[in-house]
Amino acid sequence: MPVDIPFRREFTFEYGRLEPVAPGIRRIVARNPSPFTFRGTGTYVIGNGEVAVIDPGPDLVEHVEALLAGLSGERVTHILITHTHRDHSPAAAALKAETGAATWGFGPHAGGKRGESGVEEGGDWDFVPDVVLRDGDPITGRGWCFEAVHTPGHTSNHLCFALADSGLLFSGDHVMGWSTSVISPPDGDMTAYLASLDKLLGRDDAIYWPTHGPSITEPQRHVRAFIAHRREREAGILDCLSAGLGQIDAIVERLYVGLQPGLHRAAGRSVHAHLLDLVGRGIVASDGPPTLDTRYRLVR
Numbered sequence: 480m481p482v483d484i485p486f487r488r489e490f491t492f493e494y495g496r497l498e499p500v501a502p503g504i505r506r507i508v509a510r511n512p513s514p515f516t517f518r519g520t521g522t523y524v525i526g527n528g529e530v531a532v533i534d535p536g537p538d539l540v541e542h543v544e545a546l547l548a549g550l551s552g553e554r555v556t557h558i559l560i561t562h563t564h565r566d567h568s569p570a571a572a573a574l575k576a577e578t579g580a581a582t583w584g585f586g587p588h589a590g591g592k593r594g595e596s597g598v599e600e601g602g603d604w605d606f607v608p609d610v611v612l613r614d615g616d617p618i619t620g621r622g623w624c625f626e627a628v629h630t631p632g633h634t635s636n637h638l639c640f641a642l643a644d645s646g647l648l649f650s651g652d653h654v655m656g657w658s659t660s661v662i663s664p665p666d667g668d669m670t671a672y673l674a675s676l677d678k679l680l681g682r683d684d685a686i687y688w689p690t691h692g693p694s695i696t697e698p699q700r701h702v703r704a705f706i707a708h709r710r711e712r713e714a715g716i717l718d719c720l721s722a723g724l725g726q727i728d729a730i731v732e733r734l735y736v737g738l739q740p741g742l743h744r745a746a747g748r749s750v751h752a753h754l755l756d757l758v759g760r761g762i763v764a765s766d767g768p769p770t771l772d773t774r775y776r777l778v779r
C-alpha cells in the first residue's frame with residue numbers, strides 16, 4: 480500500500496506583506512510560485528526591533544523592498560541562509576547592502592560551477608557567507624538564539640535553524656509540508672538526506688517552519704512518512720531492476736504514473752539519487768560510471 484504522506488497545502492498569505500505567523504515570528508512570501516517553490520519563497524523574520532532574516536529569497540527587487548518596508552524602524556542584524564538555491568539566497572546581497580547585516584551559512588554552493596554541464600539547475604554560485612556555520616553552532620541576537628542543524632541531502636550545505644526555548648525549527652527545503660524535497664545529484668545526496676531525516680527524528684522540535692508553504696505541526700509523523708516514502712520508492716526501483724529495467728528513463732516511466740511532463744527530468748534525478756545510494760550500499764552496480772544515462776543492475 481502506498482505510503483500516505485500527511486501533506487499540508489492550506490496556506491494563507493498575501494504577497495508582499497510581512498505578516499505575523501507566530502509570536503515573535505513574521506513571514507513575507509515572494510512572488511516566485513512554481514512547481515518547485517509552491518506559492519513562493521517564505522522569508523522569515525525573527526525578533527522585534529533587532530531582527531534576524533532567514534532566507535531573503537530570490538533576486539526579486541520587489542521582494543526585498545517589501546521586506547524592508549515591513550521592517551521600517553527596525554534593524555536587521557543577521558541574515559541566515561538555509562542553503563544556496565536561487566529561490567533562497569540571492570536576495571542576501573541586496574539585503575546586506577541595505578542593512579549592513581552579516582550573512583551566515585554553511586558555505587558556498589558545492590554543486591559544481593555555473594555553466595558546467597551536468598550540474599543541477601537552481602544553484603546560487605554567487606553566495607559566500609560572511610560567517611561560516613557548522614553543526615551545533617549558536618547564532619545569538621537580541622532576544623533570540625538559534626542553533627544551526629546541518630542537514631545535508633537536498634544540498635550538501637543545507638542548514639535548519641532551531642530557535643532556542645521555542646520548539647521551533649526552520650526547516651528550509653529539508654522538510655516541507657506541501658511536497659517532498661528534490662534530491663538532485665551531484666550536490667543532492669539521498670544517503671545524506673535519509674541520514675538528515677533520521678537526525679531530526681532524534682530531536683524534539685515541536686513545529687517546523689519550512690521555506691515554502693505552511694508550518695508542520697506533527698513533524699515526527701511527517702518525517703517518518705518521508706522516510707517510508709523513500710524506502711517505498713527504493714523498493715520500486717529494485718523491482719524494476721530485477722525485472723530488467725536498468726535505464727533511468729524506463730524506471731521513471733514505470734514508477735511515476737501520471738507525472739506532469741515538466742517534472743520528468745526531476746523524477747529522473749530523484750531515481751538517480753536512489754541508484755547512487757544503492758550503489759554506495761553495494762546493492763546495485765552500474766555499467767561504467769553511475770551517470771544518468773548508464774545501465775544499472777542488481778549485484779548478485
Ligand SMILES: [Zn+2]
Nearest residue numbers: 562564633652
Ligand atoms: Zn532548495
